[in-house]
Amino acid sequence: MPPRRQRPRESPALVAFGRQMRRMREAKGVKQDAIAQLTTMSGAQISRIENGKRRATRSFVEIVDDHLDAGGALINLWEDLNKDGHPVPIWFDxxxxxxxxxxxxxxxxxxxxxxxxxxxxxxxxxxxxxxxxxxxxxxxxxxxxxxxxxxxxxxxxxxxxxxxxxxxxxxxxxxxxxxxxxxxxxxxxxxxxxxxxxxxxxxxxxxxxxxxxxxxxxxxxxxxxxxxxxxxxxxxxxxxxxxxxxxxxxxxxxxxxxxxxxxxxxxxxxx
Structure with missing residues (x-):
């Protein structure tokens, strides 16, 4: 019998970014639906980003950072995880x-x-x-x-x-x-x-x-x-x-x- 299929482990980079975005959003009392409407994405897509299951684009991060008055903190985190100019993360995900x-x-x-x-x-x-x-x-x-x-x-x-x-x-x-x-x-x-x-x-x-x-x-x-x-x-x-x-x-x-x-x-x- 073939081995039981297992879900791959979450990408640490995506999880780290998603958790920080959620903390900053909740600290401002902003709902996921508000972010979804602002970025023209679905609530399910926002949830996937915050759960480390979807990568955020630079343009998305800039919009959210501005809306949360993060002062560039969210953008800086995205850049830290976006080494060598590649989308977060690269091959390993x-x-x-x-x-x-x-x-x-x-x-x-x-x-x-x-x-x-x-x-x-x-x-x-x-x-x-x-x-x-x-x-x-x-x-x-x-x-x-x-x-x-x-x-x-x-x-x-x-x-x-x-x-x-x-x-x-x-x-x-x-x-x-x-x-x-x-x-x-x-x-x-x-x-x-x-x-x-x-x-x-x-x-x-x-x-x-x-x-x-x-x-x-x-x-x-x-x-x-x-x-x-x-x-x-x-x-x-x-x-x-x-x-x-x-x-x-x-x-x-x-x-x-x-x-x-x-x-x-x-x-x-x-x-």
């Missing part, structure tokens, strides 16, 4: 976002996404690092369900460039097993796989990304870069990703056509 999401949409241009990798493929792509490969495979538990712990699996939409199907990782047998696994998983009720035809130019050539939609309908994007991955919920970033998704989906095969295409690649390239 993504596993929790991924686990709590109700929908994940990912685009990969060169490799099979981690949540759908086989053990052999993951081990090869991680250059033989067994502990890292085991951790990656362990994250795939979020796709299984419904389970006795009450979690339902997220909707998982995979847009994958056709070149990733031809790019060898490990042995030919590894590739055959991986693509057959990809086809099999695409028949799960919560998983859709669409192959993006590689011809032509599109914004997806800039890099891989994942968009997580949370229970309150807010979105967070995880964007891979040459330096480090970035986790962001900045509106400008999300708008750019949304435009890219429109472009990619216009070039993608349907799920059924994609399964046929993947099967053709298995037969012609990896068998």
């Amino acid at each position: 993504w596993p929790k976002i991924e686990a709590d999401a109700t929908m994940l949409i990912t685009y990969q241009h060169s490799v099979i996404p981690g949540l759908i990798q086989t053990p052999a493929y993951a081990l090869a792509i991680l250059q033989g690092n067994q502990s890292a490969a085991d951790a990656r495979i362990g994250r795939q538990e979020i796709l299984r369900g419904p389970r006795e712990d009450g979690f339902s699996p997220p909707i998982y939409v995979i847009l994958i460039d056709e070149q990733a199907l031809y790019r060898q990782v490990g042995t030919s047998e590894t590739m055959k097993e991986q693509l057959e696994h990809l086809r099999h998983m695409s028949m799960s009720p919560n998983i859709t796989v669409q192959v993006v035809l590689g011809s032509g130019e599109h914004d997806g050539n800039m890099g891989a990304f994942v968009v997580a939609t949370m229970e309150d309908r807010s979105e967070v994007a995880y964007i891979e870069t040459a330096v480090r991955p970035i986790t962001t919920d900045a509106p400008a970033d999300l708008s750019t990703v949304a435009r890219t998704l429109v472009s990619l989906r216009s070039r993608a095969l349907t799920d059924e056509m994609s399964r046929d295409f993947i099967g053709k690649v298995v037969r012609e390239r990896w068998t």
Whole structure:
């Protein structure tokens, strides 16, 4: 039996910020609803920020700091937790976002996404690092369900460039097993796989990304870069990703056509 799914631990940075914001708000006798109305966010979203489950943007913090007459204290705390110019926090909070999401949409241009990798493929792509490969495979538990712990699996939409199907990782047998696994998983009720035809130019050539939609309908994007991955919920970033998704989906095969295409690649390239 697979291990019982556990919620990831809260991010200390988010918890620290959320608790301080709540203290300052309550000290002024301000209700969450007032902050929600002021920032055009829902009460549920404000609650998630104060509970350390959602990251606050700089613009949000500036509005709240001014309304609470905090004199920049809340802004200073946000900046202290926002090292190196990255959203609070950076990479380390993504596993929790991924686990709590109700929908994940990912685009990969060169490799099979981690949540759908086989053990052999993951081990090869991680250059033989067994502990890292085991951790990656362990994250795939979020796709299984419904389970006795009450979690339902997220909707998982995979847009994958056709070149990733031809790019060898490990042995030919590894590739055959991986693509057959990809086809099999695409028949799960919560998983859709669409192959993006590689011809032509599109914004997806800039890099891989994942968009997580949370229970309150807010979105967070995880964007891979040459330096480090970035986790962001900045509106400008999300708008750019949304435009890219429109472009990619216009070039993608349907799920059924994609399964046929993947099967053709298995037969012609990896068998």
